[in-house]
Amino acid sequence: MSDQTNEHPDDASAGKATMEKITSLAKRRGFVFQSSEIYGGQNGAWDYGPLGVELKNRLAGAWWKEMTQLNDNVVGLDAAILMHPRTWEASGHVENFTDPLVDCKKCKARFRADQIPAENLSAKKCPDCGGELTDTRKFNLMFRTHIGPAEDSASEIYLRPETAQGIFVNYKNVIQSSRMKIPFGIAQIGKAFRNEIVTKNFIFRTCEFEQMEMQFFVKPGTDEEWFDEWRKRRWAYYEKLGIRMDRLRWHQHGKDELAHYAKDAYDIEYLFPMGWRELEGVHNRSDYDLGRHGQYSGKDMQYIDQENNTERYIPYIIETSAGLTRALLMLLCDAYGEEKVADKGNDDDWRTVLRFHPAIAPVTVAVLPLMKKDGLAELAQDIRRELKEDFATDYDQAGAIGRRYRRQDEAGTPFCVTVDYESKENGTVTLRFRDSMEQVRVNRAELIDRIRKEIKEYKRAN
Numbered sequence: 001m002s003d004q005t006n007e008h009p010d011d012a013s014a015g016k017a018t019m020e021k022i023t024s025l026a027k028r029r030g031f032v033f034q035s036s037e038i039y040g041g042q043n044g045a046w047d048y049g050p051l052g053v054e055l056k057n058r059l060a061g062a063w064w065k066e067m068t069q070l071n072d073n074v075v076g077l078d079a080a081i082l083m084h085p086r087t088w089e090a091s092g093h094v095e096n097f098t099d100p101l102v103d104c105k106k107c108k109a110r111f112r113a114d115q116i117p118a119e120n121l122s123a124k125k126c127p128d129c130g131g132e133l134t135d136t137r138k139f140n141l142m143f144r145t146h147i148g149p150a151e152d153s154a155s156e157i158y159l160r161p162e163t164a165q166g167i168f169v170n171y172k173n174v175i176q177s178s179r180m181k182i183p184f185g186i187a188q189i190g191k192a193f194r195n196e197i198v199t200k201n202f203i204f205r206t207c208e209f210e211q212m213e214m215q216f217f218v219k220p221g222t223d224e225e226w227f228d229e230w231r232k233r234r235w236a237y238y239e240k241l242g243i244r245m246d247r248l249r250w251h252q253h254g255k256d257e258l259a260h261y262a263k264d265a266y267d268i269e270y271l272f273p274m275g276w277r278e279l280e281g282v283h284n285r286s287d288y289d290l291g292r293h294g295q296y297s298g299k300d301m302q303y304i305d306q307e308n309n310t311e312r313y314i315p316y317i318i319e320t321s322a323g324l325t326r327a328l329l330m331l332l333c334d335a336y337g338e339e340k341v342a343d344k345g346n347d348d349d350w351r352t353v354l355r356f357h358p359a360i361a362p363v364t365v366a367v368l369p370l371m372k373k374d375g376l377a378e379l380a381q382d383i384r385r386e387l388k389e390d391f392a393t394d395y396d397q398a399g400a401i402g403r404r405y406r407r408q409d410e411a412g413t414p415f416c417v418t419v420d421y422e423s424k425e426n427g428t429v430t431l432r433f434r435d436s437m438e439q440v441r442v443n444r445a446e447l448i449d450r451i452r453k454e455i456k457e458y459k460r461a462n
């Protein structure tokens with residue numbers, strides 16, 4: 001394990017999160033690795049290391065709890081990645097899920113035509129080398145493959161570019177099996193694949209990623225009310241996660257941005273180091289999805305309202321669509337801090353700290369014996385055994401205690417328990433808080449309850 005303590009970032013970015021620092025920390029500490037790195041890496045794909053997978057699972061867990069456990073009328077689903085190809089005709093993806101693409105004939109760079117300056121596009125001039133650009137052509141973002149041994153058009157199948165369609169096609173199954181009545185929602189977390197032309201900014205835009213989507217089925221006419229309600233709930237969720245709310249904003253889609261199916265759409269944007277970017281979309285999808293699936297499958301997708309004289313209608317859908325892997329990047333950026341550790345009396349002592357909410361931090365408690373000798377290591381191991389059932393723990397006995405605190409700060413561990421000679425004598429330990437670096441003495445017997453309480457009452461101070 002590398003130990004980047006006493007780092008003195010004396011450049012212009014001192015104290016600030018940059019994408020370079022986040023990427024390097026993520027690799028160094030085992031949050032995110034480049035896919036197939038030993039072969040030179042695979043563009044658009046990333047692997048989540050020991051800390052990364054814990055963080056991702058906890059973030060997914062927090063969303064799942066928020067959606068299903070805390071909403072009586074939202075249930076979960078886990079649909080297959082491979083779906084009947086007609087799904088994507090009905091959804092409009094075969095026809096419309098395209099990006100405009102241009103290539104430079106000289107340097108071979110590839111661009112999304114909507115992401116280069118308009119002057120370059122009209123003059124057909126490469127923004128990188130000044131070479132001549134090709135005409136703009138439409139490029140479908142869906143990954144295509146074949147199922148079965150024959151590679152012909154009949155065996156063609158897509159990797160899903162979003163999780164939403166798995167929900168739409170199962171809406172009747174869920175009603176029939178779970179006795180759900182409108183209004184109700186279906187939540188799903190899973191992988192999605194898009195053949196993105198430009199993948200940059202680390203895990204922000206990748207070809208393989210994970211989504212957390214919830215589709216809420218409502219009676220037409222009540223859709224605007226539910227749209228506002230879900231906007232409120234999604235905003236409150238980020239507040240609860242402890243995100244810096246001054247780094248979040250709403251962006252309403254203008255007429256030219258609205259998807260063909262959408263009646264209204266807002267994005268929640270986060271101020272990433274590279275600027276404001278979409279984190280999550282809240283969309284009023286009207287009755288487009290179920291209407292189209294009804295048309296393409298020949299099945300009746302109408303809802304029958306038993307409580308209202310068997311009134312029939314195609315429900316409207318309010319969608320909340322977030323990227324799990326993009327949210328993980330947001331968390332890393334939001335939690336990142338560098339500060340001078342003044343209390344050490346050493347001006348050059350800096351610490352890097354990830355201020356994750358304790359409920360989603362990859363490691364909740366680290367147990368550290370002050371010394372390896374005199375039975376302190378054994379006592380610390382014993383305390384760790386006790387904490388394990390309730391919390392994700394780590395144990396570290398290597399190096400000076402200050403350095404070990406820094407290592408935990410950098411991994412985002414909110415609590416350290418230090419075992420010293422006094423612990424042997426009177427059964428107390430030191431509980432150290434990541435954010436304030438304060439330490440208090442706590443009876444070993446009260447440790448679990450105290451940590452639980454600290455997690456529940458956590459408020460981020462800076």
Ligand code: ATP
Pocket residue numbers: 162194196203204205206207208209210211278279280281321322323324325326327
């Ligand atoms: P963009 O305009 O950025 O391509 P989008 O508007 O097409 O995104 P949606 O289809 O609404 O995105 O997807 C919902 C969410 O899924 C996004 O808000 C984002 O968090 C996530 N997402 C979409 N594409 C990617 C990707 N290529 N990599 C990582 N996350 C993604």
